[in-house]
Amino acid sequence: MQPEKMTGTLREQLNSITPALQEMQMRKEARLKQFMEVQTEIQRIASEIAGCPENEVITVNQEDLSLKKLDEHQSELQRLKREKSDRLCKVEEYKVLIHNYAKIMGMDPSKILSNVHTSLLDGASDQQTKNISDDILIKLNTMVRQLQEEKRHRMDKLHSLGKALTNLWNILDTTMEERRPYGEIKIYLMTSGSSMLGIGSLTLETIQKIESEVQRLDHLKASKMKELFMIKQTEIKEICKKSHMDMPYQTEMHKIMDMIMSGDVDHDDLLKTMDGYIYKVKEEATSRKEIMDKVEKWMASCDEERWLEEYSRDERRYSISRGAHRHLKRAERARIIVNKIPGLVELLLAKTQMWEQERKKVFYYDELPLLAMLKDYMLTLQEKEEEKYRQRENKKVQTQLVRRHENSFILRPNTSCSRPTSRGFNTSPGSSTMWSSRLSNMVEQPSADNSSAEKDMHIRKVRNKSMQSTLGNNRSISISYEDKTPSLSTIKQGISPI
Numbered sequence: 001m002q003p004e005k006m007t008g009t010l011r012e013q014l015n016s017i018t019p020a021l022q023e024m025q026m027r028k029e030a031r032l033k034q035f036m037e038v039q040t041e042i043q044r045i046a047s048e049i050a051g052c053p054e055n056e057v058i059t060v061n062q063e064d065l066s067l068k069k070l071d072e073h074q075s076e077l078q079r080l081k082r083e084k085s086d087r088l089c090k091v092e093e094y095k096v097l098i099h100n101y102a103k104i105m106g107m108d109p110s111k112i113l114s115n116v117h118t119s120l121l122d123g124a125s126d127q128q129t130k131n132i133s134d135d136i137l138i139k140l141n142t143m144v145r146q147l148q149e150e151k152r153h154r155m156d157k158l159h160s161l162g163k164a165l166t167n168l169w170n171i172l173d174t175t176m177e178e179r180r181p182y183g184e185i186k187i188y189l190m191t192s193g194s195s196m197l198g199i200g201s202l203t204l205e206t207i208q209k210i211e212s213e214v215q216r217l218d219h220l221k222a223s224k225m226k227e228l229f230m231i232k233q234t235e236i237k238e239i240c241k242k243s244h245m246d247m248p249y250q251t252e253m254h255k256i257m258d259m260i261m262s263g264d265v266d267h268d269d270l271l272k273t274m275d276g277y278i279y280k281v282k283e284e285a286t287s288r289k290e291i292m293d294k295v296e297k298w299m300a301s302c303d304e305e306r307w308l309e310e311y312s313r314d315e316r317r318y319s320i321s322r323g324a325h326r327h328l329k330r331a332e333r334a335r336i337i338v339n340k341i342p343g344l345v346e347l348l349l350a351k352t353q354m355w356e357q358e359r360k361k362v363f364y365y366d367e368l369p370l371l372a373m374l375k376d377y378m379l380t381l382q383e384k385e386e387e388k389y390r391q392r393e394n395k396k397v398q399t400q401l402v403r404r405h406e407n408s409f410i411l412r413p414n415t416s417c418s419r420p421t422s423r424g425f426n427t428s429p430g431s432s433t434m435w436s437s438r439l440s441n442m443v444e445q446p447s448a449d450n451s452s453a454e455k456d457m458h459i460r461k462v463r464n465k466s467m468q469s470t471l472g473n474n475r476s477i478s479i480s481y482e483d484k485t486p487s488l489s490t491i492k493q494g495i496s497p498i
Helices: 010-050 067-104 109-116 134-172 176-191 204-242 250-262 267-313 324-339 341-359 370-410 431-442 452-495
Strands: none
Touching (some): 010 067, 067 109, 109 134, 204 250, 267 341, 267 370, 341 370
């Protein structure tokens, strides 16, 4: 209704306009209410998204209450509702993940959510505005990542413990009765996935229980491995002792023992390493076998040589006694063996030198170089031969002295026609015994401890004493013969008349 087209008095015109005015006011109030409701909802949702309380007073711009403006506010409200719905879905997803992780790892999900925000709890009051702000979403996302990392860490630990437990079971031959409490670990290792994990599968108590069992079996394994190591080491020692070798790989074995005590060595690696050492030791013992057989033969020959020397020094060896013939036979066999020693030592020297050239190492026999032992023995053997030669020469000289002394009696001049009686030379009946004892004292051998120079000096002294004794005896015999010749003539004259 346009005012310029109205007719009538002013009151009539006012009365005709009043209903339209009232209608307009009612429409305005309704529009204001719509604007208020929309803007209030927008402010509430925006506050939830922003994470701040609704402290601002809502004011509606009454200058623009058009439907266009209202549509703009309603569009903004719909956008905020969609964003709120999306955020709520994300929050629910995070909450579900947190609940699942917490159940598997034996945690309290309510405690985890309350640490993020109290509005996230399921039992929160309806009046409490649910915080779906960006900060809350970031915190929930961080919490989920932390739980995922913790779950992955526990799964890796459980996997490693399960693998170690299975290996220990196989190594130690654990019975099924002892394995039964840990059957879930075997199933988890077979599936190798988190889908088979049930409630409480990754709790700290479960992991600590398995870890304690692994530690117990590790200690048992260490003692078993130490026992196995000692068996292998004893085998190597026996091979070395039998072959008179030095104990090899001692530094490496000390390191292996340290690794066994610390648990850093694998059972298969230990067996492989020790078997390798045993193979190398056996191979070297095989290469030494030919030489060692001849060394043993040489040692046995040396024993026979010592026995023969002791037997030769025995003054009663030719006496008639029980078992004397057996000793004589053994002495003959020992002489044959001893005569072969120089050739055996020469052969040993050649083979040992060849072995050392091939192996580029020294041949040790009971921690002593075999070549040095053989060369030292050859020097000793040469010294013995020289000593025997000197003794034979000394014996020849002594024999010549005794013969010369005996010849002095046989070849003496005879000044009488009649031979004197034996009593004319020695009035004593035991004179021959005295002479033989004196002669034996003159030619007595020097002790074995004297040097060759002392022995030569002793020979010269014996020769001088023998010569002096011969001259003195000849002189005394001549004087005695001349003194007794008249008496013999007188006797002859007294007898002749008869």
